[in-house]
Amino acid sequence: MAIVKLGRKVKTNLPGTLAYVINPAKTDGGRFVYASYSGERQDAGKLAGPMILDLESCANGMREGSVLALHLKHSFAPDENVTPERVHEMGIALAEAITGGEYRYVVSTHLDRNHLHNHIVICTANRRTRRKMRLTRGSIDQWRAVSDELCRREGLATLDNPSVDAEAGRIDMRRIMERTPGQESTAVPSASSKVVPMNGRGASMEEFYAIAKGKGAKERLRAAIELAAAMSGSYGEFESNIAAAHVGVALRGRHLTYTDLDTGLKVRDTRLGPAYDLDSVTARIGGGKTIHLTFNQRLVSSVGERAVCVWMPGTQRTRKAVIPTEMLARNGNTWHLFLPADHHVTLLDRSNRYAGRVGADDLADGFGRPERRLEPLTTDRRLFVRHGVTPAQQRYYQAQARSLDELRAAADGLNEAIQVRREADGDMRSGMCNLVARIDAARDELRSTVIALSEAIVNGDDDLAIETRKEMGQRERTLERCEARYWTIIRGARLAGIDVSGFDVIDVNRAAMEKEIGDGTGKRDPNGRDGRRSGAQAVGAVDAGIHERGRRDDARPRFADRAEQGTPTAAGSGWGGKDEALIRQSEAQEAAFRAQRDQQEAERSQSKGEGMCRKGRAL
Known part of the structure; x- marks a missing residue:
């Protein structure tokens, strides 16, 4: 298994970075150092010179704060049966696949750790176009997909990462392999390669990188929690048993915080997965x-x-x-x-x-039996705005960005509500009730699975424990998907101004709620939107406010069809004449957006005309 991680971008002291990468003490005297443009292996200054020349030839190439080079770390698991020579060759193949021969790069294989790993330094200046390399949101996942393809061809294990698999479908892997030395476009991956599943939630690439080093702190915490809970009959015994494993546990609100007493690392239960939160741990204690x-x-x-x-x-x-x-x-x-x-x-x-x-x-x-109350926190999202000089301009662009985010969230909620309604044959109330029932069933199945895992650990049945742990991961993903659908619909309804009060029949993960809606008080926030409400009217409110989209022959507002059919009364649906208000609000927003767009186009045209006049006078 190979892990690809993007280190800190090199913005200063490029020779110093190369000096660390080609350190003879770590590369067998420079034997495992390769530069795509030079035969030098030990002089960092000579390797940095051509890269600096390429950067100087680019616009803003050597400007203060600009990125001079990218530093990639290509690590292999300690138990992989692979030689340093092969690791070095795979690092060169990965660098060639990334650059396509248009960027200078240096590949160095370090042998000083308990695992083999490559350091790849890529100059951001394109030798052909004289432009700087620009990274997108999916660039690193695309590079990881290329690394996984190389591992599969060598019969090595790969990591089951959905985001990497998604990016792999967006690139032409066959064309990339054609330009990679030593690779064939139609090569068949080795049958001996295996896929390593991702372990729980909150496993970042830093955690996978730590696992490759033989550390894996979260894995040790999960194992300690499972063993301590399986051997405990009360919460006090659980605290004593987990303390014997050098792990501390603290209860804060409805969350548990675990502390590795040897390293001081603190991890919240939400970062380990739903199977390790307070409800799941108490379900394990005493057999559920x-x-x-x-x-x-x-x-x-x-x-x-x-x-x-x-x-x-x-x-x-x-x-x-x-x-x-x-x-x-x-x-x-x-x-x-x-x-x-x-x-x-x-x-x-x-x-x-x-x-x-x-x-x-x-x-x-x-x-009084505890009824879970949904009290997510409302946080002000502060966006980094590149445009705008004065504070007033920056506030304007921030407001526009927030409006776009709200529109996107409302559209997602509408699409999800349409899907739920179609699944229930056009009855929104039944669809939401079915979704809530699926969430309750998924949580019950997760609890029964964690109890079965505890029994398997107590009985010493390793095979059953492995199978049950795999099933527990599947239950966690199912629960998270159902909760995500629910909260997408609720958030979209609230952003659209639909009353969802009285809907408190769902019990969800607090970590997912903290990123979503309201503050649990029912008051209005500074932006004018309702906070979190609860009550049994939400299903009817969503049914009354979000109707299924069909083929539209005109550009009427989204609630126009509903308004023509007749608006429900306040006693019947809970929101009375909001259809007309929403229609007027939507039309006003569209008019404002059109006016703003026309004004911006006029300003651009005026600026362009003034520039042409200045050029004419200069000539």
Whole structure:
């Protein structure tokens, strides 16, 4: 398996970068150094000279802050059966495929680590066109796709990365291999190559690069969490067992933060995947028979070494429950209780005399079963604006960028709502209910899978644990896809001004919500949009506000067809005459955009005319 990572762009001291790359102590005295334009292997100054000449011949090539060269790191897994010579040849092939012979480059293979890796320095000046290389958003993934193709041809493992696979379909791999030395365009990949799956969410390329070095911090944390949860019967035992593995755990809100005590690395549960969040961990504890309750510090009567006395709600402080400390975890003024389903709690009166016993279900009813509230945070997106000199101009371009983002999000939500409605044979309410049911079913399946994984670990069945872990990854991806569809529809509806209040029947991952909608207060934000609301009217609101698109013979606003059919009343749908308001708002926005576009074209024409006049006077 080969990992391609783009290092820091070289903007100064190009000879210093080349000196590090061709270090004789790391390249067997310069034996594994190759330059596409020179036979020099040890003098960094001589290698940097031709690159600087190419840069000076380009417009703005040596301007301060401009990129002089790109530094790629091409690393191979420590367990790959590959020789330094072959790694060096694959590095040259990768550099040739990237540059196409139009850019100068240097390839060096380092042998000083426990894994073989290439350093590739590519000059950004094109020798033929005298233009600078420009990177796009998909450039690095396209280079990774070329590296994977080379690995497959050599029978080496590749990484299962969906973004790389998507970019591979956008490039002509056959043409690239034709111009790559030692490669054939019709070569058949080796049958011995295998695909290494991505492990969980939040695995960045830096993490894959660490795995290639033999480190993989997140993998160690996942293994420690699975083993500790499988051997624990309560949350207190889970904290003790995971501490024995040199991993600390802290409860912050509804998230767990894991700390590698050996390195100090802190990782939030959302970065490890849904199978390692608070709900999944509590499902593992006690074989999935654990009830999670929360209560405020004001209900605490006394705190002891072995137990905490908590006033029972609704008893006017005449009864208090005695709860073992090993079942509790405190986060500020909020206490979390992880109660086994078969556990009974002792009740005391005001005088600390025995008053009875209650089961876990009765205690949960007394405290109120937790209903997950969706309270995502609203963040102001600050965009880096290249255009505009004065602060007023910059604010104008920022507002335009935010408007475009909102329009794009509204369009995505509309398209997703249309798809959901079609799946339900034209009934938007049934479609949304079916989507919520799929989300609930996916989360239940994920919980049952993590419980099965814990049992497999306890029983020592390695084969079953591997299969269950693979199934758990599939369940995670299914859950994330369903939640993404749901929140795309809700966000698009809110941006379109549709009331989605009363819709609180879904339980989703907080990490996905934090990037989306509202602040959970129902108030209006500074931009004038509604914050997060909840209520059972959302399905009807979306059904009333988003209709299925068909073939359109004119350029009427999106809600014109609905308006002609009759606008629902406020008592019937919850948003009354918003159709006409939306139509007027859409027409006003279109008119403003047309006026702005005409003004910009006029300014450009005027500027061009003035330039022609100046040239005429100069002549």
